[in-house]
Amino acid sequence: MTRPILVGVDGSEPALGAVGWAAAEASRRGCGLLLLTAFAMPPAEAAFTLSAEEVRRGVDDVLDTARQRVRDTRNDVSAERAAVLDSPVKALLNRAPQAALVVVGLRGRGGVPGMKVGSVAYRVAAHSPAPVVVVGPEPREADERLIVTGDDGSPHGRRALATAFEEAALRGARVHVVRAWRPVNLPAPAVVGTSEEEQLEHDLAPLRAEHPDVQVDARVLEEHPVTALADAAQGAGLLVIGARGRHGFPRAALGSTAHGLLHSAPCPLMIVHAS
Numbered sequence: 405m406t407r408p409i410l411v412g413v414d415g416s417e418p419a420l421g422a423v424g425w426a427a428a429e430a431s432r433r434g435c436g437l438l439l440l441t442a443f444a445m446p447p448a449e450a451a452f453t454l455s456a457e458e459v460r461r462g463v464d465d466v467l468d469t470a471r472q473r474v475r476d477t478r479n480d481v482s483a484e485r486a487a488v489l490d491s492p493v494k495a496l497l498n499r500a501p502q503a504a505l506v507v508v509g510l511r512g513r514g515g516v517p518g519m520k521v522g523s524v525a526y527r528v529a530a531h532s533p534a535p536v537v538v539v540g541p542e543p544r545e546a547d548e549r550l551i552v553t554g555d556d557g558s559p560h561g562r563r564a565l566a567t568a569f570e571e572a573a574l575r576g577a578r579v580h581v582v583r584a585w586r587p588v589n590l591p592a593p594a595v596v597g598t599s600e601e602e603q604l605e606h607d608l609a610p611l612r613a614e615h616p617d618v619q620v621d622a623r624v625l626e627e628h629p630v631t632a633l634a635d636a637a638q639g640a641g642l643l644v645i646g647a648r649g650r651h652g653f654p655r656a657a658l659g660s661t662a663h664g665l666l667h668s669a670p671c672p673l674m675i676v677h678a679s
Contacts (some may be wrong), residue, residue, distance in 0.1 A: 418509030560646030630664035
């Protein structure tokens with residue numbers, strides 16, 4: 405049975421943008437959606453002003469609006485709905501093992517003003533066993549047939565690279581691969597650059613063989629990875645990265661590149677864990 409795409413919804417416009425993106429992706433994959441909203445019990449003082457019926461109606465309104473966005477985007481996609489009495493992070497992570505993808509908006513209606521990335525998006529991306537796509541308010545004049553990814557040789561990076569090729573094969577898209585490194589005080593930095601190019605080609609060889617129809621553009625850049633990838637992803641349909649890189653702290657859920665791109669990615673960002 406094909407696993408659905410899990411989408412977190414809370415009635416906010418960013419969440420509805422995530423629903424629209426997920427509907428288009430589900431249509432490409434030939435799978436359904438599971439629209440999930442999670443809510444906590446209202447505070448004690450609200451118990452005197454909100455009836456159980458009003459709470460239920462509010463939850464139904466959130467799910468009805470999300471389902472209508474699915475119909476407006478792709479009327480060939482089926483969408484189931486679920487409401488859970490729990491925190492949004494726990495609710496999404498509990499369902500993530502059964503999902504093909506988890507899709508969330510960059511920030512929801514409960515976000516802290518001034519913060520670009522909401523806590524739900526960050527924590528789900530950090531801990532989900534399924535790939536997570538964070539959809540921001542970027543303009544939709546994107547080239548859906550361009551997928552950008554990074555290569556750094558780490559286990560998470562290799563998984564992201566393979567996922568980018570899989571997405572490209574699904575979409576009939578091309579892949580732009582960036583291997584970014586920051587020059588250090590070495591006698592011959594050009595030698596380092598050459599070794600990075602060789603490693604990039606080594607990492608790409610099996611994927612080129614597995615996906616011969618996918619057009620690939622690969623570059624090595626002497627630049628910070630966050631800057632290089634954000635620049636490369638301007639106008640792209642999707643940016644795919646690993647949760648952590650080769651220089652990150654082993655116990656960190658998200659590395660500095662993933663953290664930076666959550667704040668600066670100009671297109672939907674897919675974060676992939678090695679396992």
